Amino acid sequence: MDATIENIAVKQRANLEVFSGTLQQLAQNDRDIIVVTSDSRGSGKLVPFGQKFPEQIVEIGIAEQNLVGVSAGLASAGKKVFAVSPACFLTARALEQIKNDVAYSNNPVKLIGISAGVSYGALGSTHHSLHDFAVLRTINNLIVVAPADNFETEQAILLAAESDIPVYIRFGKKQMPLLSEDEKTFEFGKGRVVREGRDITIIGTGETVAPGLLAAEKLEREYNVSATVVSMHTIKPLDYGLLQNIAATGRPIITVEEHSVYGGLGEACASFLIQNNYHNRFRIIGIPDEYTVTGSQTEIFNHYGISEAGIAGAALGLVQ
């Protein structure tokens, strides 16, 4: 039986819980930290926040356009605003507010897309966000981040709080393993190498880094194939320096994302590689352009090869 994320030994909390805890720490010392929710404080694990800091939470009700517009207005008056809503609604329903009121007007709202990707599993496509990287990448003046583990999530929230330009951060609600002992550095726009290898590079983002790491271990264990694994937590600005170093090795590259194969991490990497004359063997793993299969997040991941077996299989196909 293939290992799954659930089987990784060192499990930590869900990134969502880390987000909520980090926000409480921030709010304790900074009255300008404001959370804005669209009936989403429960799903955002923000009920304790609301109880502890009732003056620092603004409930909008189920009205995502207004959520983002009001957040922009609050930010314009100096508030450090975390607009929290399921990624699917935040980045589709309120896309024009993100584009105009947040990014174009440069109101540095921290847009928090919770239960991102296919976290909502069998609730179906209305609740999936497989478009957010693609649409948000095209919007000027917006940092796009998908932290992989608890460390990256905490760091991303801390950095976003002080960012003077808008940031979008998306994560899921599943418990995540700690990916690396290296907890020293985290910067927007700088990918993290969480495993060094010699034969192939697996570039994941968000909750796909963990299966990438599992695949790397399986490749080493069973096939003597040594894989580098990168957490490319920032989709924009993409870490071109790191990509260049990876490409210069000439080794194959696999990208893995909880997103449509169109317009996300994979195509962003491919664009850079092609335009810089790198011709590494290359494969994008993500959700294909089809009516998404029904299942839990793990089942959907497994179905589309965002899994230990799927990624390892793709890697073997490239290294031969």
Added chain:
Amino acid sequence: MSEKELAQKSVEYRKKILKYIYQAKAGHTGGSLSCIDILNVLYNYTMNVDAAHFGSPDRDRYIQSKGHTVEALYVVLASRGFFPESDLDTLCKYQSHYIGHPTRKVHGVEQNTGALGHGLSLSVGAAIAGKLDKRNYRVFTVLGDGELPEGSNWEAALSASHYKLDNLCAILDKNNLQITGPTSAVCNTDPVDEKFEAFGWSVRHVDGHNVGELMAAFDALPFEPGKPSMIIAHTVKGKGVSYMENQLKWHHGVPDHQQYADAIQELDLLEETLS
């Protein structure tokens, strides 16, 4: 400024709106002429905001939801010293910051608007921040009647009353025309006063071209403690230029040489009667 001075200022602004639209060969003529008296009274009488202290956290905020009538905002900001009026010679020209909708690249502009139905949410956010910080500033926004079908307006209207934002004043520039035709025929929003009242707002009607009525309405803010205020300003699209008034083609029509000369002549005559 006194009521008389404000009335004179409005004529001056109308001439400038026409001048820069004529020069640029672009602009939203009719709507700029319908909202200019509102902006005049806000910036020259009501609001606590000036160019030297625009960064002050205590300034009153003005957010123009109907961003396309930016020419009205530009001539008012220029006259209040936010930037040299000569900057407007670049209106809509290559690489100019003075584009066809408000942007913060222009000193004095609070928010980048232009897509309709955004100003009220932004204003609600700024007003909530004022309440949280216990600051006394007020937030003003001018909405067009044509943009009211945008659902985001009604989301924001709910939040404004939910949070008892009596530091928020929306002014509806009700000129009854939009690009397709009469607003009542495109998507009727009347009785709009009852709708806002039902959403928890305190509503008053004014003649949107009578500076005295506008002054009195702004002086009376908030109309009711604990409620956001809505001023329904009854206006005329193209106001001040007889051949433009209530004519659909002047939504973004640009006067030719003769039309421009005729308009200025008419406004000059009006100016004489006011002096």
